[in-house]
Amino acid sequence: MAQVSLSNVRKIYPGGFEAVRGFSLDIADGEFVVLVGPSGCGKTTTLRLVAGLEDISEGQVSIGGRVVNEVHPKDRDIAMVFQKYALYPHMSAYKNMAFALKLRKVPKPEIDSRVRAAAAMLGIEELLDRKPGKMSGGQQQRVAVGRAIVRNPKAFLFDEPLSNLDAKLRVTTRAELKALHQRLKTTTIYVTHDQEEAMTLGDRIVVMHKGQIQQADSPLEVYRHPANRFVASFIGTPPMNFLEGELVQEGSAVVFIEHTANGATGAGLRIPLTAEQSAKVRMRTGQAITLGLRPQMLREASPGARDRFEAGPVVSLEVRVVEPLGETMDVFATTPGGHKVVARVPAKQSLIPAGVHNFVVDMTQAHLFEPGELGVNLLLDR
Ligand SMILES: Nc1ncnc2c1ncn2[C@@H]1O[C@H](COP(=O)(O)OP(=O)(O)OP(=O)(O)O)[C@@H](O)[C@H]1O
Numbered sequence: 001m002a003q004v005s006l007s008n009v010r011k012i013y014p015g016g017f018e019a020v021r022g023f024s025l026d027i028a029d030g031e032f033v034v035l036v037g038p039s040g041c042g043k044t045t046t047l048r049l050v051a052g053l054e055d056i057s058e059g060q061v062s063i064g065g066r067v068v069n070e071v072h073p074k075d076r077d078i079a080m081v082f083q084k085y086a087l088y089p090h091m092s093a094y095k096n097m098a099f100a101l102k103l104r105k106v107p108k109p110e111i112d113s114r115v116r117a118a119a120a121m122l123g124i125e126e127l128l129d130r131k132p133g134k135m136s137g138g139q140q141q142r143v144a145v146g147r148a149i150v151r152n153p154k155a156f157l158f159d160e161p162l163s164n165l166d167a168k169l170r171v172t173t174r175a176e177l178k179a180l181h182q183r184l185k186t187t188t189i190y191v192t193h194d195q196e197e198a199m200t201l202g203d204r205i206v207v208m209h210k211g212q213i214q215q216a217d218s219p220l221e222v223y224r225h226p227a228n229r230f231v232a233s234f235i236g237t238p239p240m241n242f243l244e245g246e247l248v249q250e251g252s253a254v255v256f257i258e259h260t261a262n263g264a265t266g267a268g269l270r271i272p273l274t275a276e277q278s279a280k281v282r283m284r285t286g287q288a289i290t291l292g293l294r295p296q297m298l299r300e301a302s303p304g305a306r307d308r309f310e311a312g313p314v315v316s317l318e319v320r321v322v323e324p325l326g327e328t329m330d331v332f333a334t335t336p337g338g339h340k341v342v343a344r345v346p347a348k349q350s351l352i353p354a355g356v357h358n359f360v361v362d363m364t365q366a367h368l369f370e371p372g373e374l375g376v377n378l379l380l381d382r
């Protein structure tokens with residue numbers, strides 16, 4: 001096991017495209033770190049730089065305190081599991097798992113005990129004689145993980161290892177991987193574009209955008225205190241709603257006034273900020289600002305409701321479509337200013353009919369961002 005550090009790492013591919021731009025991260029011994037971000041943001045490239053499968057253009061990668069920029073991949077003592085498991089088709093599961101050890105001339109009895117221990121851990125003992133072509137995707141995935149485990153590496157690198165599995169198997173295998181890490185405590189870097197997978201697996205999640213880290217924190221910290229609008233939009237389902245507008249001072253309160261978009265004719269929403277929020281953004285009155293509301297922070301207004309929503313401001317939304325999900329339902333609506341929003345509300349006996357309805361906003365959980373895709377979160381204490 002080992003610490004993995006990246007310091008100011010850049011990757012410029014031949015042709016000049018800069019896929020990783022000044023990436024710095026210290027991963028503690030035994031930590032499970034998830035790199036998450038949209039397609040093309042540089043997750044795989046970063047992993048390949050750690051593995052040694054790509055040359056580092058600038059900066060330093062170290063594993064266990066040793067700089068490995070010039071170290072051959074096979075001497076870095078790490079194991080990588082890819083999305084395509086790349087098992088050898090003509091070899092049994094046993095031989096697939098034993099192969100790397102055999103190349104290293106590990107004595108046969110030791111290979112056998114390591115392969116059998118890994119197989120037991122992964123529940124694939126009965127598959128050991130079978131070839132990959134005769135296994136399900138989930139079974140092949142476990143063999144691929146087994147092949148990484150037997151090497152007893154300093155670190156595991158996973159690149160979207162669950163994306164070939166169906167939704168149900170993905171959830172159970174995800175839990176198995178987490179349990180496995182709790183058991184082996186091997187330093188792990190795990191890549192996914194699935195924010196839910198990132199949230200559930202990581203000790204820490206690293207949100208990337210165009211080759212750069214936007215935020216690296218515990219999953220709940222990233223969810224509750226997103227550093228900027230991009231992070232806020234990427235983490236959480238359904239994604240956070242964003243309303244463009246400006247702040248105005250009204251007496252001692254600061255009020256968010258929604259700008260009208262897409263040719264909407266009605267006046268925009270007016271939502272007072274809390275006293276605490278007002279104090280933080282008072283100097284920004286008159287300036288453009290983005291209000292961020294998670295779908296869970298909107299509730300249909302009902303006179304009898306007694307919860308944290310009771311005291312919040314009421315907004316009227318034009319409901320277009322309602323999707324029942326069981327315990328909850330997603331309400332797709334439009335604001336008077338023409339912004340599309342989603343509210344995730346507790347399910348009721350009947351769906352909310354299309355038309356204008358009042359919703360309560362839990363403003364204590366709202367976020368305010370500077371304008372733009374990477375606009376910083378103005379309510380964070382820094
Ligand atoms: N060999 C290459 N030569 C030039 N550009 C490349 C090369 N490999 C990747 N890129 C570019 O670098 C960027 C990052 O690619 P990378 O594969 O790291 O993204 P990713 O975050 O893993 O995306 P995905 O979620 O789709 O797997 C992309 O814009 C990609 O087109």
Ligand SMILES: [Mg+2]
Nearest residue numbers: 043044045159
């Ligand atoms: Mg990738």
